[in-house]
Amino acid sequence: MLPLPLVPFPADVDVADAPAFDLSRAGLRGDPDAATALRSTVAARTGIDLPDGDAISLAVQDGGPAESYTLEVETTGIRITGADAAGLFYGVQTLGQLVRRDGERWVVPAVRIADAPRFAYRGVMLDVARHFHAVDTVTAYIDRAASLKFNVLHLHLSDDQGWRLELRSRPELTERASATAVDGAPGGFYTRDDYRAIVAYAASRHMTVVPEFDMPGHTHAVALAYPEIAEAPVTDVITEGAIPVAGEPYTGTAVGFSSLRVHDDATYAFVRDVFAELAELTPGPWLHFGGDESHGTTPEDFAHFVARASTVIADLGKTPIAWHEAGAAAGLAPGTIGQYWGFVTPTDAAPEHARAFAQRGGRVILSPADAIYLDMKPTDDAPLGLTWANGPTSLERAYSWEPTEVVDGLPEDAILGIEAPLWTETVASLADIDALAFPRIAAAAEIAWSAPAGSERTWGSFRARVGGLGPLWTSLGIRFPAVAEVTWTT
Numbered sequence: 001m002l003p004l005p006l007v008p009f010p011a012d013v014d015v016a017d018a019p020a021f022d023l024s025r026a027g028l029r030g031d032p033d034a035a036t037a038l039r040s041t042v043a044a045r046t047g048i049d050l051p052d053g054d055a056i057s058l059a060v061q062d063g064g065p066a067e068s069y070t071l072e073v074e075t076t077g078i079r080i081t082g083a084d085a086a087g088l089f090y091g092v093q094t095l096g097q098l099v100r101r102d103g104e105r106w107v108v109p110a111v112r113i114a115d116a117p118r119f120a121y122r123g124v125m126l127d128v129a130r131h132f133h134a135v136d137t138v139t140a141y142i143d144r145a146a147s148l149k150f151n152v153l154h155l156h157l158s159d160d161q162g163w164r165l166e167l168r169s170r171p172e173l174t175e176r177a178s179a180t181a182v183d184g185a186p187g188g189f190y191t192r193d194d195y196r197a198i199v200a201y202a203a204s205r206h207m208t209v210v211p212e213f214d215m216p217g218h219t220h221a222v223a224l225a226y227p228e229i230a231e232a233p234v235t236d237v238i239t240e241g242a243i244p245v246a247g248e249p250y251t252g253t254a255v256g257f258s259s260l261r262v263h264d265d266a267t268y269a270f271v272r273d274v275f276a277e278l279a280e281l282t283p284g285p286w287l288h289f290g291g292d293e294s295h296g297t298t299p300e301d302f303a304h305f306v307a308r309a310s311t312v313i314a315d316l317g318k319t320p321i322a323w324h325e326a327g328a329a330a331g332l333a334p335g336t337i338g339q340y341w342g343f344v345t346p347t348d349a350a351p352e353h354a355r356a357f358a359q360r361g362g363r364v365i366l367s368p369a370d371a372i373y374l375d376m377k378p379t380d381d382a383p384l385g386l387t388w389a390n391g392p393t394s395l396e397r398a399y400s401w402e403p404t405e406v407v408d409g410l411p412e413d414a415i416l417g418i419e420a421p422l423w424t425e426t427v428a429s430l431a432d433i434d435a436l437a438f439p440r441i442a443a444a445a446e447i448a449w450s451a452p453a454g455s456e457r458t459w460g461s462f463r464a465r466v467g468g469l470g471p472l473w474t475s476l477g478i479r480f481p482a483v484a485e486v487t488w489t490t
């Protein structure tokens with residue numbers, strides 16, 4: 001028999017020797033939000049519109065770790081109990097994965113599951129700067145990620161190619177620097193209400209939005225709106241792609257050429273304005289200020305900027321997050337979270353920078369680029385994606401790494417969690433997102449959620465289980481590539 005198609009694999013699964021539960025005779029009662037989520041998944045998968053009734057019960061019951069749940073499927077009934085609303089929601093997602101055809105019937109196998117996450121922070125990132133992605137694309141990606149038990153959506157809201165969030169304090173940003181994107185693609189931006197709608201939609205799926213304004217590099221777009229706080233582009237760091245011109249929108253994909261002026265008060269007035277307004281619009285605890293690839297800034301200037309920007313955010317009552325390079329700054333605000341984007345087997349100073357966050361009371365989010373950068377090509381001949389992170393990233397490579405083994409001296413409790421970024425130099429639509437994110441996003445989900453020692457935490461088991469999710473993904477409208485590493489159920 002095929003294994004149960006559960007990804008991420010739950011902490012504890014007991015298959016019972018009893019007839020399956022028949023969904024066609026089911027009715028539903030309990031928590032209304034969870035009921036809506038379950039009805040929508042079951043309708044998409046089976047066409048069945050679950051009526052009110054008693055067979056399936058959904059409840060929050062205090063006790064147990066955050067986000068945990070139990071799911072009991074018996075021949076005559078199903079009970080999901082969440083320790084909190086998120087846990088109940090995750091129990092519903094697990095149930096959705098178990099629904100299967102049996103001849104003419106839709107059934108759920110008899111099973112008892114008790115489950116809780118390994119890491120508290122389980123993120124996906126979407127770059128809406130290189131290509132702009134409209135609100136409905138973002139909400140579709142939220143649904144995909146939430147179904148795999150991710151609980152953070154990191155939005156990369158600014159880069160050299162565009163500024164994507166309208167601000168009252170600095171309206172020139174979107175007026176002058178949002179109309180274009182990579183390679184002549186249309187630009188765009190979120191109004192404050194659009195952003196609030198994304199935050200609310202994410203919250204309804206138990207995801208927290210982490211917004212990022214990237215600085216002091218990746219700021220060519222800022223320079224279109226406020227040339228007085230920007231340095232001229234440094235073009236000798238560009239090894240490929242178009243050369244930027246001051247005052248003109250940048251539609252190439254080179255990195256590292258732009259910088260804010262780091263010793264000007266006007267720069268910090270800008271930093272305060274944009275993060276104060278972002279803090280006001282963002283209910284979550286974190287604000288990300290970038291800090292990556294500032295090749296156009298000297299190390300001393302970079303350290304000076306990072307100290308001031310991280311302090312601005314901490315003073316707003318939020319926890320700053322920065323890419324790992326910022327760990328080099330002695331004056332980094334205590335408690336700042338670092339995001340590691342080096343390789344699984346590090347090749348540079350990234351681990352030292354990552355450890356520096358933990359040494360200052362912060363923790364680290366792991367995004368090893370050659371494992372879970374979803375924008376890497378999955379195979380040599382894939383039409384979309386980049387290859388700089390050790391060439392194409394197979395599903396097996398996306399799965400086969402252990403968080404505590406990446407950065408020496410970074411124990412499990414110094415790791416806040418895992419995040420799978422999707423940079424969008426080659427990604428223009430939801431279909432493109434699906435083509436690159438799936439199925440590797442499922443590998444990232446399991447690394448973030450599932451206990452490392454479990455007997456099912458092996459590539460062989462994962463590969464068999466993920467193949468069984470094909471029909472569910474198809475019914476949810478996900479256009480995933482049927483990669484040859486997996487035998488897909490049809």
Ligand code: TNX
Nearest residue numbers: 255292293323341375386423
């Ligand atoms: C590196 S990873 C970047 C991004 C690019 C990405 C492409 C990081 C912090 N910076 O600017 O989009 O590579 O994979």
